[in-house]
Amino acid sequence: MSSQSARATTARESQYRIDRPNSVGRTSKVLALDVQAVDILRELAGYDWQGAEFVAVGQDDCRLITAGAEQRVSLAEALDGADVVIMVVTSATDADQVNRVGRYCSDNRVMTTGFVLDEPGNPALKPILIAVRSCVVSLVLESDRDSLIECLRALRA
Amino acid sequence: MLRTEVNELLTQTGPGTMMGDLYRRYWIPALLAEELPEDDCAPVRVKLLSERLIAFRDSDGRYGLMDEFCAHRGVSLWFGRNEEGGLRCPYHGWKYDINGQCVDVPSEPESSGFCEKIKLQAYPLIKVGDILWTYMGPPEFKPEPPQFEFARVPAEQTFSSKRLQECNWLQAMEGGIDSSHVSFLHSGNLNTDPLFKGAKGNQYNLADRMPFFEVSKHNSGLFVGARRNAEDGHYYWRITPWVMPCFTMVPPRGDHPIHGHFWIPIDDENCWAWSFDYHPNRALSKEERAAMEAGKGIHCEYVPGTFIPRANKTNDYLIDRQAQKEGRTYSGVEGIAIQDASLQESMGPIVDRTRENLVSTDNGIIMARQMLRKAAKALRDKGQQPPGVDPEHHKIRSVSVVLPPDQAFDEACRDDLTARPGVKHTSV
Numbered sequence: 001m002s003s004q005s006a007r008a009t010t011a012r013e014s015q016y017r018i019d020r021p022n023s024v025g026r027t028s029k030v031l032a033l034d035v036q037a038v039d040i041l042r043e044l045a046g047y048d049w050q051g052a053e054f055v056a057v058g059q060d061d062c063r064l065i066t067a068g069a070e071q072r073v074s075l076a077e078a079l080d081g082a083d084v085v086i087m088v089v090t091s092a093t094d095a096d097q098v099n100r101v102g103r104y105c106s107d108n109r110v111m112t113t114g115f116v117l118d119e120p121g122n123p124a125l126k127p128i129l130i131a132v133r134s135c136v137v138s139l140v141l142e143s144d145r146d147s148l149i150e151c152l153r154a155l156r157a
Numbered sequence: 158m159l160r161t162e163v164n165e166l167l168t169q170t171g172p173g174t175m176m177g178d179l180y181r182r183y184w185i186p187a188l189l190a191e192e193l194p195e196d197d198c199a200p201v202r203v204k205l206l207s208e209r210l211i212a213f214r215d216s217d218g219r220y221g222l223m224d225e226f227c228a229h230r231g232v233s234l235w236f237g238r239n240e241e242g243g244l245r246c247p248y249h250g251w252k253y254d255i256n257g258q259c260v261d262v263p264s265e266p267e268s269s270g271f272c273e274k275i276k277l278q279a280y281p282l283i284k285v286g287d288i289l290w291t292y293m294g295p296p297e298f299k300p301e302p303p304q305f306e307f308a309r310v311p312a313e314q315t316f317s318s319k320r321l322q323e324c325n326w327l328q329a330m331e332g333g334i335d336s337s338h339v340s341f342l343h344s345g346n347l348n349t350d351p352l353f354k355g356a357k358g359n360q361y362n363l364a365d366r367m368p369f370f371e372v373s374k375h376n377s378g379l380f381v382g383a384r385r386n387a388e389d390g391h392y393y394w395r396i397t398p399w400v401m402p403c404f405t406m407v408p409p410r411g412d413h414p415i416h417g418h419f420w421i422p423i424d425d426e427n428c429w430a431w432s433f434d435y436h437p438n439r440a441l442s443k444e445e446r447a448a449m450e451a452g453k454g455i456h457c458e459y460v461p462g463t464f465i466p467r468a469n470k471t472n473d474y475l476i477d478r479q480a481q482k483e484g485r486t487y488s489g490v491e492g493i494a495i496q497d498a499s500l501q502e503s504m505g506p507i508v509d510r511t512r513e514n515l516v517s518t519d520n521g522i523i524m525a526r527q528m529l530r531k532a533a534k535a536l537r538d539k540g541q542q543p544p545g546v547d548p549e550h551h552k553i554r555s556v557s558v559v560l561p562p563d564q565a566f567d568e569a570c571r572d573d574l575t576a577r578p579g580v581k582h583t584s585v
Contacts, residue, residue, distance in 0.1 A: 005502075008503060009470055009503060014508075084516075111516070113520065136517075138372075140371075140524065141371070146531075147524060155523075
């Protein structure tokens with residue numbers, strides 16, 4: 001073949017990839033910002049993940065949600081070492097809560113995604129969306145819980 | 158990242174595969190109308206969804222698309238004689254009409270009825286706009302013809318092209334959903350390409366390389382909104398619609414024609430990248446059409462007589478490292494179409510998604526994969542018609558707009574995201 005580009009795009013060449021991981025594990029923190037979201041994350045915490053931690057964010061402190069156990073910590077402790085934060089909100093979320101978490105992530109330069117797990121047309125979401133949009137790099141509006149699972153798996157959570 | 162089995166489900170479109178069955182429920186572009194320019198013209202070989210077919214236009218101007226190979230002994234009907242209402246194999250004279258029905262077997266007596274027992278697989282082929290579309294699914298589920306705006310405006314307002322892309326359809330289509338790459342890969346073209354330059358929105362693109370992304374569903378796919386900073390605390394939104402399985406539109410720039418793509422599988426390792434440009438309420442100018450024909454914008458230059466891009470993998474995409482260093486192009490490859498194609502082909506014929514490291518701004522791609530997988534499973538398990546088949550789902554547009562900070566794009570732009578005949582597109 002006349003060029004490396006041609007060789008590189010063959011099926012045989014593309015089967016060859018250096019057989020070592022091309023990334024180190026990332027620390028993902030999945031935050032529930034209201035009781036509805038906590039119920040969802042409590043179930044998800046029992047699935048197999050690549051080290052994701054599930055956190056229920058309260059007014060004064062946070063609880064680390066793992067299957068069968070919930071440990072209380074501060075927001076700073078909950079988000080310590082995070083590479084990526086996924087905020088899960090519903091129409092029951094307090095916008096001030098979003099702002100508090102968002103400010104912390106911004107101050108600590110943590111990549112933050114918002115996942116609004118509710119009917120997109122719900123008018124109760126309006127103030128929450130304004131708050132979320134101001135502090136995340138990416139926002140998904142989706143009522144299907146499976147989409148959240150898909151998103152977390154795709155991000156290697 | 159995706160598990161291997163999910164990657165296979167999404168990328169394989171041959172007969173009997175789940176994604177193949179999904180694709181077969183839609184009208185898909187098959188040829189440019191100009192490839193069959195007149196009655197009884199030469200037939201054209203077409204491979205779609207891993208099926209080898211022959212397309213022809215008969216003596217009465219009717220289009221046919223059928224199995225490429227004569228039922229007698231497997232000769233390619235590309236050598237066929239297109240005459241008197243059918244395609245005649247030159248080997249032993251077997252003749253077929255546009256429905257694949259054998260209408261003459263010269264070696265057998267007409268009274269034997271032998272030819273009535275011979276029928277090739279054939280698919281309907283219809284002209285909408287400047288494209289010939291085919292439907293390769295069960296006849297009882299054939300939908301109404303497509304209603305995409307670019308194919309429905311008068312001929313002087315629209316232009317379509319296709320090019321061969323030597324990789325799987327999905328990694329090509331994902332480039333259409335991911336607008337974060339524009340600020341990098343295409344940055345050199347925003348102020349120089351005649352079909353892009355001069356739009357006010359370009360300055361926002363170039364000034365803000367970290368857009369915020371918002372993904373929301375609509376009834377047949379997704380809206381992916383990319384938000385960049387504009388003046389006075391406002392935001393510049395570029396909103397990309399994706400209609401299942403593979404239609405995307407690029408958000409417009411100024412009064413330039415709006416454009417978009419389909420990515421149609423040839424087989425699992427190759428696809429056709431279809432590109433269209435149109436203006437909703439005026440004719441394309443002479444200069445615009447000339448630019449498109451010259452390979453500007455999302456179109457490309459070709460190896461003469463083919464649909465193979467002139468810059469391709471055999472010549473390293475004519476990469477210019479000096480241009481890369483000087484910032485005239487970001488990757489060193491010239492032209493928006495080939496900038497995308499070169500990188501997407503370099504991923505390999507079917508990219509190994511088990512090795513991906515996606516980030517938050519890839520949420521559009523993540524959601525699209527999930528919707529495709531769910532639709533394919535729903536079709537297989539419940540016979541559910543996939544989203545995007547209904548022609549009403551095709552009446553959609555991309556949008557670029559500046560909004561105040563507290564306005565959601567999907568509410569503010571509800572009408573703008575709908576194709577309204579004769580109404581100009583919403584653009585910055």
